[in-house]
Every structure is written in C-alpha cells, then in structure tokens.
Amino acid sequence: MRATVFLGAALLFLVQPSTAARCLPAFGGGPLVWTVGLLVFQSLLLAGYLLAARVPPTRWRRALPLAAGAALLLGLAAPAPELLAGVGLPVLRVAAALLMLAGPTYVLLAATAPLLTRAAGADHRLYALSNAGSVLGLLAPPFLLDPWLGHAAQRGLFLALFGGWALGVWRALERAAPEPTPSPASPATIEATSGRAGRVLGAALGTALLSTTTAALAQDLSVTPLLWILPLLAYLASFIVAFGVHRLPGRGPLAAAAALSLGGLAAMLHAGWRLSWPVQLAGALAVLFVGCLAVHAELVRRRPASGALGGFYLDLAAGGALGTLVAGLVAPSLLPVPLEQSLSALALWLYLLPPVLAEARERHPLRPPAALRGVLGVATLALSLAFATHAWFRLRDGATWARSVFGALQVKEYGRGDRAIRHLLDGRISHGFQYLQPERHMTPTAYFAAPTGIGRLLAQPGPPRNVAVLGLGVGTLAAYGRAGDRVRFFEINPAAIQVARERFTFLSDAPAQVDVVEGDARVTLAQDPTIWDVIVVDAFSGDAIPLHLITEEAVAMYLSRLGSDGVLAVNVSNRHADLPRVLWAHAERFGLSAAGRTASVDSPLGPYRSDWGFLAFDAGVLRFAGDVLPGGDAPVRFTDDHAPLLSILR
Secondary structure (H helix, E strand, C coil), X not given: CHHHHHHHHHHHHHHHHHHHHHHHHHHCCCXXXXXXXXXXXXXXXXXXXXXXXXXXXXXXXXXXXXXXHHHHHHHHHCCCHHHHCCCCCHHHHHHHHHHXXXXXXXXXXXXXXXXXHHHHCCCCHHHHHHHHHHHHHHHHHHHHHCXXXXXXXXXXXXXXXXXXXXXXXXXXXXXXXXXXXXXXXXXXXXXXXXXXXXXXXXXHHHHHHHHHHHHHHHHHCCCCHHHHHHHHHHHHHHHHHHHHCCCCCCHHHHHHHHHHHHHHHHHHHHHHHHCCHHHHHXXXXXXXXXXHHHHHHHHHHCCCCHHHHHHHHHHHHHHHHHHHXXXXXXXXXXXXXXXXXXXHHHHHHHHHHHHHHHHHHHHCCCCCCHHHHHHHHHHHHHHHHHHHHHHHHHHHCCCEEEEECCEEEEEEEECCHHHCEEEEEECCEEEEEEECCHHHCCCXXXXXXXXXXHHHHHCCCCCCCEEEEECCCCCHHHHHCCCCCEEEEEECCHHHHHHHHHHCCHHHHCCCEEEEEECCHHHHHHCCCCCEEEEEECCCCCCCCCHHHCCHHHHHHHHHXXXXXXXXXXXXXXXXXXXXXXXXXXXXXXXXXXXXXXXXXXXXXXXXXXXXXXXXXXXXXXXXXXXXXXXXXXXXXXXXXXXXXHHHEC
16 A cells, blocks of 8 residues: 555656646746646645545545546547647636646546545555655656656656556555544644644645745746756655654744744845855755744644544645645735745744744643743744845835736846946846937847847848747847838737836837737747748746757747748857757757857946857858857757756756
8 A cells, every 4th residue: 555655646746747848838938837737736636635535435446447547538638738828818728738638637646645544544654655755756757757758758657657556546445444433532632633724724834835935946046947846845855754753843943943944034035146046045945844844743733533634634735725826826916026935934933833832831831931932022023024124125126026927027227327227137037138328228238239149140231031039028139120120029928028118118119110929939939920031039048948949849840930041049048058959959950050159248237148059041141150059068859758958957
C-alpha cells in the first residue's frame, strides 16, 4: 500500500508540470499558466479528497477499472489547448485547458492517499510519504525526464505507470479491512476535532505564502521557469517534516523561528535589488519553508483521530484551494501594488499567536507568563511596522503601477535635463525607457539603440517594409518606422499595451503605420496572413525564457510568414541561458544563414548589453550584422515536444 501511495503522489506531480507545459504554446510563457494551474490543481485535489471521503472503498474497488480507463480516454481525446486560445477570459481559457487535459486523471490520483488511509486505518504519517512521492514527481520532469524524453514519450511512460497505480489501488482495496470506527477523542485531540475552520485557515495561509512567494520570485528574479518548482519543493518539504517527524518542536520554538524568518523577509523586501538574486532566492525559500512548517505543525496538532482523517484531508485541500484563489487571483486584482506576500506573511504570524498563548496557559494555568505576552506583542508590532513601511514606500515611491493576471508593471521617472527618462519595469527587469526631452523622445534606447544588432538592421535604407515585433515593451522599435512602413506589435499583456499607449509616445509619434495585436504572439502571428520583411522576437531580454517562442515549430511558422529576403531577429540577451546554441540548431535544421551582434550601450540607467541573433534565407541580407552567430558548444534542438532547458543553462 505504501508503494501505491508513493507512486500515486509522484504521478500527481508528473501530471501538473507536464500539463502546464502543454499549455504554454497557446497561452504564453508568463506566470499566468502556473498561477492558474496552482488553483486548478488545488481544486482538483479537493475534488479527489471529496470522492475518497464520500464513496465507500467497496464501491471504489468495483468502479476503479472503469473510472481509470475513462480518465485516460478523456485525457487522450482532449482538444489541443490552442483551440481555446481565443475563447473567453485568459484565466478561464487556461483553466478549461488544464481541466480537459488532466482533470479526471488528477482527481483519481488525488484520492489515493486519503482513500487508502481510510481503507487501511493508517495514521497521518502516510501523508508524509505521499508528499515525499510528490517531491520525486516534481523533480523528475526537469532533471530526469526532460533531458532525455519528449512530451509524447513522457505521456507513454505516464500511461504505463498509471496502469500500475490503478492495479495497486485495486489490490490494496481488496485486502483492506472494514472501515475502522473513529476512536473517542483523547485530550490531545479534543481541540483538533472542534477546529475545522482553523484547519482550513491554516492550510489556506500555507498555500497563500506559496503562491505569493512564487509570484514574487517570478516577478523580481525570473531566472528560469524551473524557478517555480523550488517554492513548491520547499512547501512540500515542510509537509514531509511536519507530518513525518514523530516528535515535533513545541509551538514556542517554531513560532520563534517563524518570527525570525518573517523578519528576514521584511528586511529582504526593504533591501530589494541591492541583494543578489542567490541571496533573495535562498532567503525566500527559507522563509517559505519555516513559515509553512510552523503552520503545518499546527495542523498536525489539530488532527482528528485516525478513523476521521478523511475530513482532515478535506480541510487541508479546501484551505489550499482557498489560499491560492485569494492570494493568486483575488488579491492581485484588488491591491494597487504587489503587497500579497507581506500580507500573507503577517496573516500567517497572527495565526500562530493564539496556539502559542494557549499552550503557555496550559503549562501555567494560574499565572500565564507576562514575559511571553510581551515578547509576542513586540514581535507582532515589529513585523507589522516593517511590512507597513515597505507598503508605504511602494505606494509613495512615485511609480505608477499597472496590474493584470500577467504580472505587475511599474513606470518610474528619473534624471533631469537631457537625461530625464521614463522607465518601464516588470519586477526588476527593464522593459525599456524613453527620454522625456522633446528633442530626444524618439531616440531608440536600451536593447534597441542604434549600435545594437536590431538597430543596425532597422536603420538600413530601403523601400517600405512590414515589420512584426513579438513583445511590446514600451514600443521602442516603432521609432525605426518610416513613412510607408507598417509595424505591428504582438503582445499578450493588456496592461502592457495600455501603459505603452498612455505613458510612452513611441507608438503614437512614429511616422509608420503602427498597430498592436493583443494575444500570445505565436498564436496571433500564425493567424495573420501578412508576409513580413522583418520578424523580431523580443521575448528573451529578461531572465524568463518563454520556450514556446523559440522551438522548431515556432521558427517554422515564422519562416512561413517571412519574405524571401526577410530577416528573423531574436533578442537572445540572457544571463543564464546560451540561447544562440538554439538558434544555431535552427539554422542547421532549416538550412538558414545565421549572424549575430553583441553591443553595450550607455544610458542614464547604466550600460545595456544586448545580444541579437539573426536568421535569413539569403546570407547577403545579414551583412549589416558583421559577425557570425556564435554556436557555443554543440547546437541544441528545441521542439514543442522536447526542449532540454538544462542543457543551455550557464
């Protein structure tokens, strides 16, 4: 039975990242797919727990073969996510795609641990084993499967393992004894059996901290999409320790550790960009682990007797879905600036206070220690002031914020005179700036200045041309548009479109015909019949890597929209990934000529280094670049089915 629980949990987390990956070509490479995925899969987890709690094991045994077969058939027959790309709101589109691809399968897998716990009368430590399996399933795709197997091969492996899981569950249910009768509540569990709301709230605070930490890392660091896995690992590790260790530390020590870690979080928020990204990453993961450990340890203390663990699992799943919904979707739509992480951390601390005081009263019923109340009061005041000060600075730092499900953008102004600028940031990543002085306001800047590769390409004289740009930023490339040119931007984030139009003037002041198409660039460009002279892929200048825009299938689509003398220009500037190796593989695969150019341009914000790669049918049109695109080590093929990201990380 333990092996079956472990396998079911591993398969649960094999489904989650692989299903989200299948949605990226349709819905973009930003955090939207991951945020909605967390909510969808938490909700499916709740549905699985409900089934496990409401359906008797004898009925499970009879229905399991049919249910497992139906789930697999529904997953295999699900329509491609691309078919939903233009239907409804972005959140609903992603949710619908995830539900069709993995909903029934995920529900069955989610029911494994509570079902077998209920059938065998096992204790809560089986939940720790389940989370250990989840860790293996989470680590397997990026480190064990993706380097060697494509999505199709991984689906075949999943089908085989799913069949083994179904057989294991059926045999475990066949051997199970009749359901145990819940034992009378002992003094240690009286509080547990009367606090369902407390359990739901605690589980919600854990997933809220998970969701906000993940969003903050994606916003401020965005090293790679693999970064999203690390917070989930820290979250699962806290479950494993809390539910697997026989003797947990007392509430007081765990609360003290939580207070110190949350104080460290407040310090990191105040330090901001002055801290290196490894320090921020390690600190955020430590805060997440310690905070969730304190909450999950409290949940273990509130558990009911073994025979009533089904309701306990339901409480955890309901709280998990609630926390992800509020912190991941509701709060970003209500708060003017990103404060969800601070609010989640402070709420988590306040949740820990009453149990600590209650435990102190139990130990000292006649005279609860006043010193403890004083320490807790000082800690609460200090944390509240630290987070409130950070919020005040964010609200008062002069930035204009624009928020959507795709992230939080801020516009800031710096400098004076001819060096006065307006700057757009997504977290810590610059999306371009514009000079405010009228004489310089149409000067191309940042990664697109005249000495850069794209600057040299677009500054060439010639007849009117059609230019497609995947990624808007502040619309800087419109500055190269001439009378008679047509420049079309493809942008997935409606907030970015609004900011570029209202706060910057590159789009409105360009002499060319300029327009913007909202939607994922790969999908909307494929639907546009225009033949382009230049296609610019500007989605890699930050640290995140939307892989679906640089796979062979994507490049094949670009080439089908490119004129015979056209140029495909890709901004491969990235501190952590050797993307020119991927372009070199595309050049070999499609028989293209390749060139590249690296430039460093001074600005009021410091130097901007840009690396541009160019592909073309005719080598003669690449003379402007001056350099052959460096192939680095061996070229690396990226396809929609198999994109081994680890092989190009530096």
